[in-house]
Each structure stands twice: as structure tokens, then as C-alpha cells.
Amino acid sequence: xxxxxxxxxxxxxxxxxxxxxxxxxxxxxxxxxxxxxxxxxxxxxxxxxxxxxxxxxxxxxxxxxxxxxxxxxxxxxxxxxxxxxxxxxxxxxxxxxxxxxxxxxxxxxxxxxxxxxxxxxxxxxxxxxxxxxxxxxxxxxxxxxxxxxxxxxxxxxxxxxxxxxxxxxxxxxxxxxxxxxxxxxxxxxxxxxxxxxxxxxxxxxxxxxxxxxxxxxxxxxxxxxxxxxxxxxxxxxxxxxxxxxxxxxxxxxxxxxxxxxxxx
Amino acid sequence: xxxxxxxxxxxxxxxxxxxxxxxxxxxxxxxxxxxxxxxxxxxxxxxxxxxxxxxxxxxxxxxxxxxxxxxxxxxxxxxxxxxxxxxxxxxxxxxxxxxxxxxxxxxxxxxxxxxxxxxxxxxxxxxxxxxxxxxxxxxxxxxxxxxxxxxxxxxxxxxxxxxxxxxxxxxxxxxxxxxxxxxxxxxxxxxxxxxxxxxxxxxxxxxxxxxxxxxxxxxxxxxxxxxxxxxxxxxxxxxxxxxxxxxxxxxxxxxxxxxxxxxxxxxxxxxxxxxxxxxxxxxx
Ligand SMILES: Nc1ncnc2c1ncn2[C@@H]1O[C@H](COP(=O)(O)OP(=O)(O)O)[C@@H](O)[C@H]1O
Ligand SMILES: [Mg+2]
Numbered sequence: 001x002x003x004x005x006x007x008x009x010x011x012x013x014x015x016x017x018x019x020x021x022x023x024x025x026x027x028x029x030x031x032x033x034x035x036x037x038x039x040x041x042x043x044x045x046x047x048x049x050x051x052x053x054x055x056x057x058x059x060x061x062x063x064x065x066x067x068x069x070x071x072x073x074x075x076x077x078x079x080x081x082x083x084x085x086x087x088x089x090x091x092x093x094x095x096x097x098x099x100x101x102x103x104x105x106x107x108x109x110x111x112x113x114x115x116x117x118x119x120x121x122x123x124x125x126x127x128x129x130x131x132x133x134x135x136x137x138x139x140x141x142x143x144x145x146x147x148x149x150x151x152x153x154x155x156x157x158x159x160x161x162x163x164x165x166x167x168x169x170x171x172x173x174x175x176x177x178x179x180x181x182x183x184x185x186x187x188x189x190x191x192x193x194x195x196x197x198x199x200x201x202x203x204x205x206x207x208x209x210x211x212x213x214x215x216x217x218x219x220x221x222x223x224x225x226x227x228x229x230x231x232x233x234x235x236x237x238x239x240x241x242x243x244x245x246x247x248x249x250x251x252x253x254x255x256x257x258x259x260x261x262x263x264x
Numbered sequence: 265x266x267x268x269x270x271x272x273x274x275x276x277x278x279x280x281x282x283x284x285x286x287x288x289x290x291x292x293x294x295x296x297x298x299x300x301x302x303x304x305x306x307x308x309x310x311x312x313x314x315x316x317x318x319x320x321x322x323x324x325x326x327x328x329x330x331x332x333x334x335x336x337x338x339x340x341x342x343x344x345x346x347x348x349x350x351x352x353x354x355x356x357x358x359x360x361x362x363x364x365x366x367x368x369x370x371x372x373x374x375x376x377x378x379x380x381x382x383x384x385x386x387x388x389x390x391x392x393x394x395x396x397x398x399x400x401x402x403x404x405x406x407x408x409x410x411x412x413x414x415x416x417x418x419x420x421x422x423x424x425x426x427x428x429x430x431x432x433x434x435x436x437x438x439x440x441x442x443x444x445x446x447x448x449x450x451x452x453x454x455x456x457x458x459x460x461x462x463x464x465x466x467x468x469x470x471x472x473x474x475x476x477x478x479x480x481x482x483x484x485x486x487x488x489x490x491x492x493x494x495x496x497x498x499x500x501x502x503x504x505x506x507x508x509x510x511x512x513x514x515x516x517x518x519x520x521x522x523x524x525x526x527x528x529x530x531x532x533x534x535x536x537x538x539x540x541x542x543x544x545x546x547x548x
Pocket of ligand 2: 047
């Protein structure tokens, strides 16, 4: 079966031919439909850059990127994205923020007016799924950081994207909130079954959520290691204390340390 | 000019705070009363100084002398003030339309930005005093040069603020929308413009006060009506109390327009400050 996301020997250089920053080199990654892949790696190794290539936000300098069977040549609306930085619009309440993609992505864009009630219901369902029921008329600045990230996940999902791209979405949260959101994320994934690429620097998070974890080298980033995570869903936080879990985390950690040492 | 920019600011800010959090202890009442107390204090000090040192009216008239002069010339003053208010608001209105349009264009396109910004800066650096005579040659003495000067002087802050608000949309936010296939027009409409609104309204408060500077400047240099003209005539007759009456009426109009702009700002962009009010309340 062909991969849903196929990155073949991608290179990407920001800026000029010689002087620019080489962020990616020979990066190859395949993600199957419905698979949850976590990408981990040292800071600045090009993880966000990788996401930009897949989302069609930045053209690669070399190599091919194929998403959903078509070569990436620009933004694709089958993608939903969430970032670490809270990107809610402060002048819109939660539900209007969540529904923002519907004002842009077709066919929703032209149907939104006519089928508003249906779309509002969809947004409400998503809010319930992430535990934000009843917060729809609150404004982003009235929510805690964790709640804002929940709303952001809803916004990333509202137009039913085939591919969900999460760039350190829980990076700014405290440990307890983060673990809570892992479970929210797991619920979402089991409910909606999207293909997911998650970038994170938290190895426990990667192992807890993903079917497969890939490790990137220091800049210029490429894949140097990968681990299948065999635990069935639904996983619980107790699982993270099991020796098998700890062993995978430890193995990933070793590879990242090696990558960093090579860079230094 | 500097004193004109800052003077109207004093009463409006505390008034806004008081609006948002009603009857909140004596501190807020004090904040509300403070600008009035300062104004009254200054006038009292002024009156006393003039009387104690017997300063003649044609050097520095006392507030009561100014008030007498105002009452004596009231019809003429109000007539001329009405003219100035008209030219100022007219020029200001054109500045809003042009400023918004140009600000959006400059803020949303680096091409337009690079092309126009240097010219704008250069243009803004030209003293408007130098422009007024040209305007008078072109359009004759009258309303038009005053309107245009008010426009010229007030549209720059609007352009710069709107452009800044649009150009500083967070890259992540831009990416979220771009990833969905949003065109730059979508991004400007959904994010850029709403985000620029606080900047826009803040600039209106500056723009309306400098618009007065513009129209009065034009009236002073050449016109047949307006508060600027009135002050020129009065000072040529050494009627200093009347000059001061004209100054104070202008300041009053400036404050009034500022308050209106401020009211719009709080109405339209409450989201930009409400978070702060929340924190303040939580902190108490
Ligand atoms: N827009 C850009 N222009 C120039 N250099 C960039 C840009 N974005 C990222 N970089 C550089 O590319 C490298 C990889 O960045 P990034 O993909 O954000 O890393 P990560 O997300 O893994 O921390 C870094 O050295 C960064 O400074
Ligand atoms: Mg990053």
C-alpha cells in the first residue's frame, strides 16, 4: 500500500545558495494512511521545516514530497495544523475561532451560510470531544493555556482534514496539563482516525501517542532512527511507567544524544 | 504643537477606565476627578499670578478676562470655530478613508511597502507650513486649503498604524491560514484588518488632534474664516484675551473629538484591552 505522505530525499535551504541555512538534507519519511508518526530531534534540527514542506508552505530545494498521491506544490486544504504558540484570534470567541477554517476551505466556505446550524453542531461536537463543552462563547483570553490548546485542536479538525500536523502543540504547557491533553489527543485520534504527524521534543509524549517514532539528526536534519511503538490503544498513563515503555524512551534518548554530540 | 497633542489626552484616559469598572472604590473616583482638578488648579494659579503681579491683559490675560472676551465675542467665535471644526472633520474623514486604504495596501504587500514607504516618510518630513501657500495658489483662499492641510497632516499616523497592525500578523497565524489555502486577501480580511483595528483607533486619537493643527495652520496663513483667522486678526489688534479665547476653544474642540474617538475605540476594540481589565480585577 502506497504511503499517504511520502518524502523522498528532501533538502531545504533557507536563503541564498551558499550563505543560506541548510535545514534539511536527504530527509526521507513515509507515513501510511491513518498512521500516527511522531518526529523527535534536537532543537533547530528542521522539524518545523519538515512540517512546512508537507503542508506546502515552503518549497523544498531538492527531492520530492507526495501527499495523498499528489506532488506537493502549494498549501493543501486536506491538512489541519496546530502549533505551540496559541494562535486563536482574540476578537473571536471559541466557537468562531474553531469555525475559522470553514470560512476558507471549500466546499464549506460556500455552504457555511446556508448550513450554519449543521456546522455549529459539528463544532460543538468537537468541543465536547476535547472537554470544552459550554466554553463556546468564551474568548481565548478567558481560557487557560491548556484550554486554548484544546480549542486549537478543534480548529485543526473542523474541516475534517485527512492529515493532522501538530508542531509541539503541548510544548508550552505544564506537565499535568500536558498529560491531560495527551489523553484528549488519544480520544480525538481514536474517534476521527486522521493521519497524524506530531513534532515534539518530549520523548514520553512521542511514545505515548504515536504508532511510530522517528528521530532526526542535528541540522541539517534527516532521519537517523525509528521505533515502532507496539502498545495497543487505548493507552493509559500507567503504561508510561512500564519497563517496555521506559526502554523505548531510553533508546530514543540515546539516539538524540548521539545526534547532538555529532553536531557539537 | 506638542502641548496640543498631549493636553487633550489627560481627561480621556481615566474616563475610559472608569467606564469599564464602575464605582470601584475611591481610587477610581480620584482618577476620574483628577484631570478636572488639574485644569481647575491651573486656571486658579493662572488667575492668582496675573492678579498678584498685575500682569497687563495684552501680555497675559487672566482666565476671567478671557472668559469676558469670549462672552463679548461669542457669536463670532462660535461661527469661526464651526468653520474650523468643519474643515478639520472633513479633512480627517478623508484621512481615514485614504489612511485605511493605503495602510492596508502597504501592510499587506512588501512590494507596495518598499515602493511607497520612503516617499511617505519624505512627504511627512515636509513642514506643512511650506505646503499651505502652494495650496492657496492652487485652490485660492478659503475652505479647501484648510481641509487639505488637515488631511495631509493627519493621514500619516493612520497609514503607519494600520500598516503596522497588518504587517505584524504572527507568522504562525499566517501559516495556519495559508495551510488551509487562504489567499492573501483572506488573510488580510480575517486577520490583518481586525488585528489592525486597535492600532487604527489609537491612531485616530492622534490624527484628530493634529488635524486641528493642520486646519488652523492653513487658516492662519491665509483664509477668510476660521478660528486661526480669528486669532490672527485678534493678535494684529493686540486683543490678547480674544487670542486666548480662540486657543481655549480650539483645545476644547480637540478634547471633545478625542473623547469621541476614544469612545469608538473602546466600543470597537474592547477585546484588545478586556484581558487586561480581567487581570486587574483578578489581582484585587
Ligand atoms: N524562515 C526561515 N528563514 C531562515 N532560516 C530559518 C527559517 N525557519 C527556520 N530557519 C532555520 O532553519 C533551522 C531549522 O529550523 P526549524 O525547522 O524551525 O527547527 P526545529 O523546529 O526542529 O526546532 C534553524 O537553524 C532555523 O534557524
Ligand atoms: Mg520548531
